[in-house]
Amino acid sequence: xxxxxxxxxxxxxxxxxxxxxxxxxxxxxxxxxxxxxxxxxxxxxxxxxxxxxxxxxxxxxxxxxxxxxxxxxxxxxxxxxxxxxxxxxxxxxxxxxxxxxxxxxxxxxxxxxxxxxxxxxxxxxxxxxxxxxxxxxxxxxxxxxxxxxxxxxxxxxxxxxxxxxxxxxxxxxxxxxxxxxxxxxxxxxxxxxxxxxxxxxxxxxxxxxxxxxxxxxxxxxxxxxxxxxxxxxxxxxxxxxxxxxxxxxxxxxxxxxxxxxxxxxxxxxxxxxxxxxxxxxxxxxxxxxxxxxxxxxxxxxxxxxxxxxxxxxxxxxxxxxxxxxxxxxxxxxxxxxxxxxxxxxxxxxxxxxxxxxxxxxxxxxxxxxxxxxxxxx
Numbered sequence: 001x002x003x004x005x006x007x008x009x010x011x012x013x014x015x016x017x018x019x020x021x022x023x024x025x026x027x028x029x030x031x032x033x034x035x036x037x038x039x040x041x042x043x044x045x046x047x048x049x050x051x052x053x054x055x056x057x058x059x060x061x062x063x064x065x066x067x068x069x070x071x072x073x074x075x076x077x078x079x080x081x082x083x084x085x086x087x088x089x090x091x092x093x094x095x096x097x098x099x100x101x102x103x104x105x106x107x108x109x110x111x112x113x114x115x116x117x118x119x120x121x122x123x124x125x126x127x128x129x130x131x132x133x134x135x136x137x138x139x140x141x142x143x144x145x146x147x148x149x150x151x152x153x154x155x156x157x158x159x160x161x162x163x164x165x166x167x168x169x170x171x172x173x174x175x176x177x178x179x180x181x182x183x184x185x186x187x188x189x190x191x192x193x194x195x196x197x198x199x200x201x202x203x204x205x206x207x208x209x210x211x212x213x214x215x216x217x218x219x220x221x222x223x224x225x226x227x228x229x230x231x232x233x234x235x236x237x238x239x240x241x242x243x244x245x246x247x248x249x250x251x252x253x254x255x256x257x258x259x260x261x262x263x264x265x266x267x268x269x270x271x272x273x274x275x276x277x278x279x280x281x282x283x284x285x286x287x288x289x290x291x292x293x294x295x296x297x298x299x300x301x302x303x304x305x306x307x308x309x310x311x312x313x314x315x316x317x318x319x320x321x322x323x324x325x326x327x328x329x330x331x332x333x334x335x336x337x338x339x340x341x342x343x344x345x346x347x348x349x350x351x352x353x354x355x356x357x358x359x360x361x362x363x364x365x366x367x368x369x370x371x372x373x374x375x376x377x
Contacts, residue, residue, distance in 0.1 A: 026237075033068050037068055038228070039229055040068070045222060047211065050075055052155065052309055057078070057079045057082060057122075058081065058082065061121055062119060063075070063082055063083070063120060064122070071124065073086075073097070073102055076102035077099050080099070080100075084099075085103055085104070088107065089107065109143065113146070116147075117147065118148070118149045120147055121152045122148075122154075123155070124155050125157070128158070129159070129160075129161060129190060129191055130161060133186055134187050135185060141154075141194075141198060148312045150315045151312065152312050153310065155308070156194060156309075158308075160304045160305075161177070163215055163301040164302050164303070164304070165299040168295070169289075170292040173234065173288055176246050176285075177240070180237075195308050203310025204319045205310065210304055211307075213226050213302060214300070215227050215230055216293075216301060218296075218297050231293060
């Protein structure tokens with residue numbers, strides 16, 4: 001599958017996709033790759049491992065990963081007899097550092113994975129919560145399962161969108177970010193519904209592990225790492241909010257002014273003028289971000305990482321896919337996430353919050369048709 005490379009625009013001196021409805025929401029540059037790689041090391045540190053699925057990576061044949069490529073390449077280096085494939089709608093992995101048992105492919109998950117049924121022993125997906133609209137998760141999960149061998153595992157690793165124990169400045173920024181995501185049909189409530197979705201889609205032995213990561217000097221070394229990561233995330237979210245029209249901002253390389261609609265010069269053409277409101281919002285964001293990071297120390301802010309693992313039933317295996325999910329232990333783990341509490345603090349529309357359960361469990365008709373077409377091929 002050939003994915004067209006996007007046109008770029010410059011926001012705040014960074015390259016972004018020149019389409020607010022494009023597949024990649026955040027900057028497309030080395031700074032974004034550095035941020036994703038840093039998140040990789042934080043998650044690996046708190047988990048003390050690369051994955052949690054009960055597999056022997058040295059004995060499996062084919063593994064699929066995604067993202068910046070660092071997880072895929074590091075595992076390929078450690079397990080040279082296993083074949084690894086990394087997929088993403090955008091890729092910036094230099095060929096010269098790619099291990100020989102690792103390849104990367106352009107792939108748009110919304111158009112289906114370009115692999116046959118029962119192809120991979122293990123599929124690892126991370127940090128897609130902020131990229132997949134709520135109504136598309138049903139289709140995405142079914143595609144992951146379709147490409148997994150019977151007896152193989154699917155693992156999802158996701159950070160919540162937003163910190164817990166927010167101060168007033170962080171809450172203010174989070175409201176902007178939530179609004180921008182909601183314009184794309186993306187909601188933070190989705191993370192709590194993924195385990196049940198995996199079970200309903202046919203996986204068994206579904207397990208959930210949640211880990212809290214402190215943000216700030218109060219949390220020691222890992223808290224300082226998380227603080228540095230959140231600073232970069234807030235910078236990237238600012239550009240996302242500008243692109244979605246939630247806050248004002250420029251679109252040239254130096255971060256200059258946009259053309260103000262309806263303002264014409266003597267020759268009848270639109271003039272480039274200074275839109276004070278837009279620049280005030282941008283400057284205010286930066287000031288609020290500084291104060292928000294100070295609040296992380298006072299309020300002892302933290303984030304949760306959720307790891308969900310499920311196994312595809314072996315051929316002829318008779319199972320009740322929801323039985324494991326409804327176990328008391330799993331329900332207690334989900335309750336500890338306190339996602340509902342975070343939604344109450346930051347969401348402005350109760351009807352949107354209440355509608356999520358139905359939205360995520362019902363795929364669009366077009367999604368179901370696409371899935372059938374992919375399976376038939």
